[in-house]
Amino acid sequence: MVSANTEQTEAGPRSFLVKHPAEWRQLGIVAVYWALLFSMYFIPACRNVLFFFAACYFSFLNSVVIHNHMHQGVFNSRTLNLAFRRILSFGALYPATVNIPAHNLVHHHFDDDGQPDWAAPENVDFRWNLLNLLHFPNVSGPNTFDGVQRWTAVKGREDVKRQYLYDNAFAFGLTGLLLIADFWTALFFIVLPQLYGARGILRINIIQHDRCDVRSEWNHSRNFVGRAFNWIMCNNGYHTIHHNRAGLHWSVLHEWHQREVVPRIDPSLDEPSMVLYLVKTYLFGLKRPFSKDVGANEKGLAPVLASRSDRLREASRAAGL
Numbered sequence: 023m024v025s026a027n028t029e030q031t032e033a034g035p036r037s038f039l040v041k042h043p044a045e046w047r048q049l050g051i052v053a054v055y056w057a058l059l060f061s062m063y064f065i066p067a068c069r070n071v072l073f074f075f076a077a078c079y080f081s082f083l084n085s086v087v088i089h090n091h092m093h094q095g096v097f098n099s100r101t102l103n104l105a106f107r108r109i110l111s112f113g114a115l116y117p118a119t120v121n122i123p124a125h126n127l128v129h130h131h132f133d134d135d136g137q138p139d140w141a142a143p144e145n146v147d148f149r150w151n152l153l154n155l156l157h158f159p160n161v162s163g164p165n166t167f168d169g170v171q172r173w174t175a176v177k178g179r180e181d182v183k184r185q186y187l188y189d190n191a192f193a194f195g196l197t198g199l200l201l202i203a204d205f206w207t208a209l210f211f212i213v214l215p216q217l218y219g220a221r222g223i224l225r226i227n228i229i230q231h232d233r234c235d236v237r238s239e240w241n242h243s244r245n246f247v248g249r250a251f252n253w254i255m256c257n258n259g260y261h262t263i264h265h266n267r268a269g270l271h272w273s274v275l276h277e278w279h280q281r282e283v284v285p286r287i288d289p290s291l292d293e294p295s296m297v298l299y300l301v302k303t304y305l306f307g308l309k310r311p312f313s314k315d316v317g318a319n320e321k322g323l324a325p326v327l328a329s330r331s332d333r334l335r336e337a338s339r340a341a342g343l
Contacts, residue, residue, distance in 0.1 A: 038098070044273035045096045048087045048256060055080035055113055062211035063200065069211060077211070081219025084113035086258050089223070090272045092121035104185065108192035114223075115197060115216035117189030122182055123173040124166045129227070130268055140169040141224060143232035151303065151310040158228045159221040166224075229300070230261045233311055240266075240286040245279065246296040252276065259296070262287060 040046065058077040061068040088110045090096075095103035107118040129139055138144075141162035146154040174183040197216070200208040229244070236242045246252070246259035252275075258264075260275040262283045270278055284292070293299045303311070 039102075040096055041094065041098055042271055042273060044256075044271075048090060048096060051080060051083045051087055051256075052109065052113065055084050056109075059113075059212055059215060063204070063207055069207070074211065074215070077215040078218040081113060081215040082222040083219075083254070083256075084110060085219045085223035086256055088114060088118045088121060089125065089258065090256055092118055092126060093268060094271060104188075107185065107189055111189040111193040112196050113216065114220045115193055115213065116220050117186045117193065119182060119186040119189050120166065120170050123170050126268070128169065128173075130265060139227075140165040141227040143228040146228070147310075149309060151307055152305065154232075154310060155225060155228060155300075155304050159224040162224050162227060163221070226258075229296070234291065240283065241288050241291055243291070244299075245283070245287075245292050246294075246299065247279070247292050248295055249276075251296060262291070 040049070055077065058073055058080055062073050062077065091103070091106060091110060096106055097103050111118045124140060129141060131139075143154075143158075145161045145165065146158050148154050148157065170186070173179065174186060197208070197212060200212055231243060234242050234244055240262060243261040243265055245261055248259065252259045257272045257275040260279040260283075263270065263275055263279045264272075266282070267278060
């Protein structure tokens with residue numbers, strides 16, 4: 023098995039500030055998002071539909087950056103990484119540190135420890151499939167924060183709990199100040215985009231795992247493999263390899279997907295377009311499709327990782343735990 027430390031070097035040489043040159047793309051996403059939010063807040067001419075929808079879109083990308091940053095910090099400096107957590111937390115109006123227990127550990131582990139994923143697709147079960155997608159954040163969000171409260175209450179996790187509180191203080195403190203200064207402007211042009219991104223990233227769980235086989239070593243996730251899509255999404259469409267090798271830097275996921283996933287995965291789980299998949303599954307597909315036993319079609323090649331517990335260890339190392 024390739025170690026997480028070895029994998030992290032695959033993304034390219036380090037610079038004096040960021041760990042990998044590709045991180046400038048993520049920093050650019052966050053900078054554009056903040057520029058959109060504060061342009062709408064301070065400049066009345068920018069309070070229009072174009073700026074609003076652009077802010078919602080970049081709010082979702084800000085949550086994608088949270089995901090990547092909480093797997094591998096953007097900066098070489100721990101202080102800068104913690105400060106960046108606060109910036110990202112404001113953009114999503116939720117504490118970025120929550121990703122450590124909720125995503126890096128619980129979600130990547132599926133249910134190997136006997137405890138269900140807090141954001142499992144099975145938490146919603148409407149006959150009309152579109153309602154499953156729309157309602158999913160209303161269930162997975164409270165489940166996640168209840169789980170995080172229990173997780174942080176365990177002795178020895180005080181540092182994570184402290185960073186969680188700092189993230190919350192910055193995110194809600196700055197948002198509160200903006201609401202006090204100009205309530206309606208902040209509500210419509212700051213808070214609504216923040217909430218859009220936070221709820222959107224929760225929906226990714228049902229999109230990428232619904233009706234997949236979480237018992238399988240390779241068919242537990244759905245991938246969206248369009249190159250333009252993955253450029254702006256910082257390769258978050260390659261979800262199988264991300265689960266199997268959480269120590270990989272996001273910039274190399276395409277190469278590793280081609281190398282390890284494509285020869286093994288059921289081809290139906292590589293979708294060329296997320297937009298087409300959403301239209302097909304949630305607009306035209308009124309009923310939720312039956313689970314497909316894609317695990318039965320798994321290619322007979324030796325898995326690179328011996329078990330999902332290996333994936334948990336990779337996720338823990340990448341999170342610095």
